[in-house]
Amino acid sequence: GDVDAMPFLGEMYGNGLGVKLDKKKKERLYRMAADRGSAFAQYNLGTFLHFEEKFEEAFRYYVLAANQGHTEGEHGLGYCYRLGRGTEKAAKIYRRAVELGDVEAMRNLGFMYETGSGVKLDKKKAERLYRMAADRGDATAQFNLGAFLHAEAKFEEAIRYFVLAADQGLAAGEHGLGYCYRLGRGTEVDLGKARYWYARAAAKGYEKATRNLARLDAGL
Template sequence: MIMRPHATALLVCTILAGSPACMYAGTDKTDNDQEIAALRHDAEKGDIAAQCLLGMTMKIKHEYADAFRWFRMAALQGQAAAQHYLGWAYHYGKGVGQNYTLAAEWYEKASALGYTASHNNLGVLYEKGLGVTQDFRIAETHYRKAALQGLADAQYNLGLMYRYGKGVQPDMTEAEKWFSMADNNPGRSGENGLTTVSSGERNPKLTMKNGRDVSSDI
């Protein structure tokens, strides 16, 4: 089931690597209780796409425990986007206790199915040694995979790797190239059909000084 676009949220379902992928764009709340009820009905009957979309709806509404429940149901059935968001829930302790090891495991599953943002978030975990053994080379590999697919967060993070010589030889020219790509990234429709744009917080020109790695919430 695909929910119709309405004033406060847009939920879409597409196909990624052989499984439905869910994604969203909108504000932090939805006002269409009838659509949510219909979506919940389908999810409870085992519709994987509906489960993922319902999880995203609950995430938008900041009802994280409910979101976790639906993401987990879809993730266990091999739904890539749900696996990513389950990893995200464990990564940040949203609706479940924070667990970096489980976050890494679910990001790995989603990235194996081609979910770009999971590569970026795995890069963050490997760079910081959160839930995995710290390994700059593996972090750089994941950042690069996502960066080459147009994810601005990953382009920025890859730039940081070159700036500080993590997993690669220090190279300010290469760093500036990736910072520029992230800064000028107009948004690209990736596997989830959404636009990824550097925000003020994530703008390399604004944040390059503090060397902050950016994980992806898409």
């Protein structure tokens, strides 16, 4: 069969697109393509197995994909290391993925440098990586950069990045923007706008926004 078609057919079975939903067929098709050397299928099978909590097998397929230079496979492998032990390996893998232009890896490696997780704490590297991802349109990186700049008391620049994240519908960005309007950070105090952005984030289940909205409504 066509190796390239197998994972796409597997995806159709996994989501019930034009065929009856069948997770077993999805897994079998992924395996057929993965075992024939498709890096795309190896990554997707790794992700499927990860959700099934078959972590050791998932890890093996991420390794196979990463060894072929598959960017998302490298990211998946880094994710496994980051959640388990061996964060030094995660940093190494993220660095490789960053070189390949992986935006999510830029953001995750930035977080590792900001927190000193598995790497030496380096705020300048963290900021640079956040900017790389944020300027490529990653909403979470835009929020992370906004929060980073806010902590550095660079409020006017911080709010610009919160706006970018909020405009993409990211709840954390909406909350950050509400917080700036509430306290007048980088802008004039505007309780109406603060309430608007808190409410948007709260509607998405963002707990901090729910708490701050209640405090605002209580006049605290």
